[in-house]
Amino acid sequence: MEPLIFEWSRSQRHNSQHHPVGAAATENGAGSLEAALRPFLRQQPPPLPEVSELDVVRHFTRLSQQNFSVDTHFYPLGSCTMKYNPRICNTMAMLPGFLQRHPLSSTATGQGVMACLYELQEMLCNLTGMAAVSLTPMAGAQGEFAGVAMIRAYHQARGDGNRTEMLIPDAAHGTNPATATLCGFTVREIPTDGSGNVQLEALQAAVGPNTAGLMLTNPSTLGVFERHIRQIAQIIHAAGGLLYYDGANLNAIAGRIRPGDMGFDAIHLNVHKTFATPHGGGGPGAGPVGVAERLRPFLPVPMVGRQPTGSYIWLTEQECPQTIGRLSAFYGNIGVLIRAYAYLRLTGAAGMRRVADYATLNANYLMARLTQAGFQTAFPARRATHEFIITLKAEARQVGVTALDFAKRLLDYGFYAPTIYFPMLVPECLLIEPTETESKETLDRFVEAMIAIRQEAMSNPQWLRDAPHAIPVPGGGCSRLDDTLAARKPDLRWQPQP
Amino acid sequence: MEPLIFEWSRSQRHNSQHHPVGAAATENGAGSLEAALRPFLRQQPPPLPEVSELDVVRHFTRLSQQNFSVDTHFYPLGSCTMKYNPRICNTMAMLPGFLQRHPLSSTATGQGVMACLYELQEMLCNLTGMAAVSLTPMAGAQGEFAGVAMIRAYHQARGDGNRTEMLIPDAAHGTNPATATLCGFTVREIPTDGSGNVQLEALQAAVGPNTAGLMLTNPSTLGVFERHIRQIAQIIHAAGGLLYYDGANLNAIAGRIRPGDMGFDAIHLNVHKTFATPHGGGGPGAGPVGVAERLRPFLPVPMVGRQPTGSYIWLTEQECPQTIGRLSAFYGNIGVLIRAYAYLRLTGAAGMRRVADYATLNANYLMARLTQAGFQTAFPARRATHEFIITLKAEARQVGVTALDFAKRLLDYGFYAPTIYFPMLVPECLLIEPTETESKETLDRFVEAMIAIRQEAMSNPQWLRDAPHAIPVPGGGCSRLDDTLAARKPDLRWQPQP
Amino acid sequence: MPFIPHTANDTQEMLAVLEIDHLETLFEEVPPELLHPDQIDLPEPLGEMALARLMRERASQDERGLLCFTGGGAYEHHIPAAIWEIASRGEFYSAYTPYQAEASQGTLQVLYEYQTMMAGLTAMEVVNASLYDGATALGEAILMAVRAKPDCARRVLLPATLHPHYRQVVQTLLNGQEIEIVPLPFCNTGGHTVPESLHHHPARSFAALVIPQPNFFGILEEVHALTNWAHQQGGLVIGLVNPLSLGLLQPPGLWGDQGADIACGDGQPLGIPLSSGGPYFGFMGCKQAYLRQMPGRIAGRTKDKQGKEGFVLTLQAREQHIRRAKATSNICTNQGLMTVAATLYLSLLGPEGLHRTAAACHANTADLARQMQTVAGLSCLFDRPFFHEIVLQLPCPAPPILARLEQLGISGGIALAPYDGLLRDCLLVCATETRTPADNSRFAHTLKTLLAEEKGHGTSDF
């Protein structure tokens, strides 16, 4: 195991190349700070490591190698859309002209980046069929927040103050109910039927004058397309509610089907899913929101506007007095949005459609191959969308291996594991999303691995329960980590041995 | 093992994002090339792999991980000076302004880069005590070529046509004799004495009217400083010869001792050793040459000159009619030189001196620790310079393990191996160069590994002969590779199975 | 097809396995009226070459090489080159949240190291693995404080010395929560929140007091007195800090007798490029006691089956994917890669480098203040100790001056009038360690010239 950076530390080891030099730094350095500042100074230097630049480069380079990533491994993590992030998008976003600009410098110095953002707003409108888009949310969940806050603001603006309930299918992603609560709504779960659709009767029974709206993913996180979407929209709208679209699964339909056409009033997109911006080991992403006309006044600021002269300006509270407000100190995750813009310019409409087509083809192919190999899918009668669910409940019953065991064993084979135990309503499930950037050969190799693991499960279930055994990272990685211990005795930071 | 890229290939797999588009490309594309061109066209497309961008990114990222490198491992490769290459130097050399400039665009568009090169020439003159420097050689060996060619030109210019012999100590690097031959000289080897110095009597006996010069490294590749350098210079100069300095070991003395003061007439430097430009897995480097006044007219072109106005120009055959000529199509490895320039600006004179001090300290410390641990050094009575030699002839005799076995086993411990079997005159030798950028802890860990391996050698020599066993790269790497087979049945390119 | 590896042959073979003939069939379950028949109206796709040309043009439009004296929550600092050379490595950059810990030890160990460093820097007991940015981190901190203090009123004291954008973001985030934001006025001469002025807020009348240090004006608040007062009233203290300043200034964990309960802020100064405002990252730490109220991901150290140490995401029961409607926050994706960069930054600088950098920032701004005060008509608005950012009082409105400065190659700070009518003709400026005394005098001289011109105009207009 790579030691912690703190273990490399030696007192007084400095990287003086990073010490500021020059008159101000030396003459007025810490020693001679004005007396007035003294009472505010810290007594002990912060306990940071003291290591050389070479130590740092080696340590973090080696740590990087102890990761699976899209750049090194197949990463069929359902719901997360781990597809190839074109390097050009990164390279362009890292151009000094973009990186160096201060957020509060004038718009005159930002016409280049603002042109990109404006066009991105326009492209996302077109792609989703919404009337307007704000790019400011910093991830999907913040996009949801913006959307639900707009729904709230809408009802409030109409004096429709009793709409306190947000309907959410039981298969929904956790951010949906969490967001609804955060926005002050009570969450009401709507059950799913046996083929993965929302139970219409239950929905019908649930709606009423308290209904603020319904949050829906379509295709859903069950990997199927909600066929009754128009009816659902009708039910919600008829009850005076609004329809929110969780766009995390847009990769399945982008360029072919538009949330706007399905009847959604507010949507968010995950650029770090559909638009191939890198996930960065957990962010940053960006979660632009789009709205139908009636929600336009409430969009979060700032947005980019275009003046008749062709120059771009920021639209803020001044121009948008009904806005739900600001969601970040400045303009959101601009650098991430530039990557998304670049990606969309590379694909165009035809390219996005191909994305949807091939994401769907790969998922269906993989589902078919696994089904042929004897795996049980959650919704065998349905077409997969861009993802699908395998349930291992039979295997679990038979030999006592779980989805977790399967997942861990896949790591040994050099595959990142699919999403497990989500959606919660399918027991021992693997949610598998291959994405369009993977080749048939990779899918075939994955099928082979799944078959091999299943055989191992039958002949030697303990082998799976003990997996992983030798992860292909330098040094062979670790064996299975104890989550329970971690939560029971939280060890959340290193402390020097006394 | 990672498959070959060709094994990923599938017919018709294209990365159309890299296909040129637009009118010219499509309308006048291959199909419609002028008839005149037809007879010149190739019949079969070149057998290149057809892979996706994701395949490429994954394949080469994974291959990169199967390497040791300074950024990941201690790399005590004697004579090669594998020290930390500051990342800032790379980042700066990759600035678009530097990268985009065409070599044949006007000097007006190159004042930025030429300022760097001019100042680098000046700095290298100062650092080495030479009168003038040309940066154009593209590696150490080409620097040697330039130096020896200048010596030849010098004698010729004086009508001194019988100086056909180049003297070279037996410990010299292979490039020295190879270069002398290339320049049309006969090589005469000078033996080394028991304490690593040139045998003065032998030298004295060898010089004469045929002597063109002597090529010398100081500190030598034996890891000792040639104490009689002034006498040597006198002997050579008295005989009418010139003294050439192989600067590969400058890291040991830079900022403290200047080749010019030692009496050298021509020198080359290895920026990819002393000036921390990355080795790149075997280049590119750069090998600037410096000369004493009398060789100035012969320097290779182009060089950078400065006009009274302060603007920079290229000095070519016009300005330097006696030049030995051009060594590259344009100006040499400019991008590498920018890195070296940046490095020298970071260190300054004081920094270079510290480099020499600590490179020497590290080598001597490591030598002392290994000696204490019972290893035998080649020149126990001498101070090490920046590198030193261990000989395993005792171990070889005792248990039949070789320097090669030791080297391979070190890899398992996560250390790149020192240089082995060079210099050739020390049997079973390891030439160890820790460099100044390594910490005491790393040296201590290396000593521990050496001790452990020695114990293994004693208790189980076969274990060493079979090493490596599990190199810490993803997948565990390979075991010892068969060099003899490789040379006997050269397999130098992949061919499709018929 | 860009980024889609399928050959025509592959597609055929795959369709054959599915026993269908056309890709369209895959969408057969979709109501036909929803299948958009035509190309959606997007610009024609570009090749990578054309895209690169376009983007280079756009970026160079914005590349002015301005000498930057603008701060206000985002600062130009030296970013060691090693940071982004390493943070951009594919294995960091193209990985997901480390759900499969065994295949993500690299990212997880970095997070653990990050948490340790930030805990040390802020002197807090535990730190999470990042939030979106400083402003949302503050919003989350307030929500957390209100949850943690069910016995207090759902009110939070928010000084007017807080960054106005932060106030706006907090407002947005709290809107649905029926939490009252109580603004606290600041002292006209000192630019700080006067502890004595708070006495009319009784005990338990608020769940938390927010203390920005340094505050929006660069002024140092009386953190000890404020902290102790709030604790006496039974409220929590939320310290909003600039992490780089903590190389020099007292960390929130040591404010007053018991220390702030929650610390948060924006991590941008720790190696993150300005990039027009993002991506940056929010950080948050708290006392152990409030750990289970903390939002966001947390990495923890544990053991593997062999007893070897390793890292996992832990305490997930706080999070939306487990707790759903009852989660501590809705946050899911956070700003992971930015924490990798910050960890690299803190490692490269170390305590000494961070201290020197903070001291240089402050010394440069002090030098700027001195130089500016020699310019006729200019003065510093506030008289209290500051860190690294100051408010200049101009003799005329700031915006036209700023526009002229920009034309002359200087990004001259932030006009405060739009934020607070009382701060008309005021300019918020800072000089980080990237500025030199020569830069400062260029700024001062240019400003002097512009003010003289302005005055000339003024007179001639008269």
Add this chain to the structure above:
Amino acid sequence: MPFIPHTANDTQEMLAVLEIDHLETLFEEVPPELLHPDQIDLPEPLGEMALARLMRERASQDERGLLCFTGGGAYEHHIPAAIWEIASRGEFYSAYTPYQAEASQGTLQVLYEYQTMMAGLTAMEVVNASLYDGATALGEAILMAVRAKPDCARRVLLPATLHPHYRQVVQTLLNGQEIEIVPLPFCNTGGHTVPESLHHHPARSFAALVIPQPNFFGILEEVHALTNWAHQQGGLVIGLVNPLSLGLLQPPGLWGDQGADIACGDGQPLGIPLSSGGPYFGFMGCKQAYLRQMPGRIAGRTKDKQGKEGFVLTLQAREQHIRRAKATSNICTNQGLMTVAATLYLSLLGPEGLHRTAAACHANTADLARQMQTVAGLSCLFDRPFFHEIVLQLPCPAPPILARLEQLGISGGIALAPYDGLLRDCLLVCATETRTPADNSRFAHTLKTLLAEEKGHGTSDF
């Protein structure tokens, strides 16, 4: 201390082990008069921050965004972003020549793949792992040919259609070797080497004939006739080729009846930035028969103790570190990292991409030629088939026109007068795949305007 990790304590401990008190003592064996007592005269050290500021200023001085129509051996091509993002990874960039094969399988496998791709591209049987650049590769090829043909005169036929810098480099490298360079004239109208004109060179009167394809003027040589003729005379054929052109043009291995014996050239077009002329890389391939005469490193595939395949550097007996004075060359460090980039380039483009790129280069230049010929006073100098580069005949000297073009944002090609007095008022221009028809017309129109001005001046001077 920058890049030196020793603390004062470390230094003390280490000196103690050595039983000395001062670092100076380490140099005690050096004659004292050689120890430079004072600081050597170098500029004061800069911190990384100050260095970055300086270098950014320097780079931006050179950043003109010129529309590039200049070729002449170095070409602006689209370089996919993935190339340098991967080639710059520390494990490639900071490794040495892979002496320890087991710890360097990554680099070695790339070299093996590189050799395979280049062998395929050139249709040669074996390819080495790189030389410095195209010009030195040609020099090495000639040395190799002379070695391989001891029965022929030590003479080499070098067409005047060769890049003049290459001719100069060859001259430099051959100076010590008593090899005579015999220049071959070119046809005034065709710009090529006329096969029939060679008949006065008898059999065995030369060891090799060099054929540049395309030649310096962009003109395509009669490679088949030339190759067959040289072989008939018992000489070897050295093909000097632009590797990118081989996406389209016949590879040297297939020239004439037996193919060229050695192929070499500069790899810059394969993903290497222009960078003021370097680092680029030279490539070389040959027939199997000459393998042991080839200079440079070669990677080979072999087996490990378990019988698994792996890679090593092989046939080292040709090289200086083994054969010393009798080596095939003195080359040691070559241009390793550039071959990594080229391998990435060829992988990303594939046969189709390379073909299309070469075709687009040619089509763009053909379009440029058409557009230029509509400008009064301009014509193409040569009438033979060309690839991707052409010589324009101007009605006036080229250098002042080029200077004006540059001011107007265009890098307008290479004035040929300095190279050959006969080519006065001639301009060598090319339009790679990075140019568009709109770029071409901008060039043509600008040139038109300038020529009109020039003419105006001419008249008024009269």
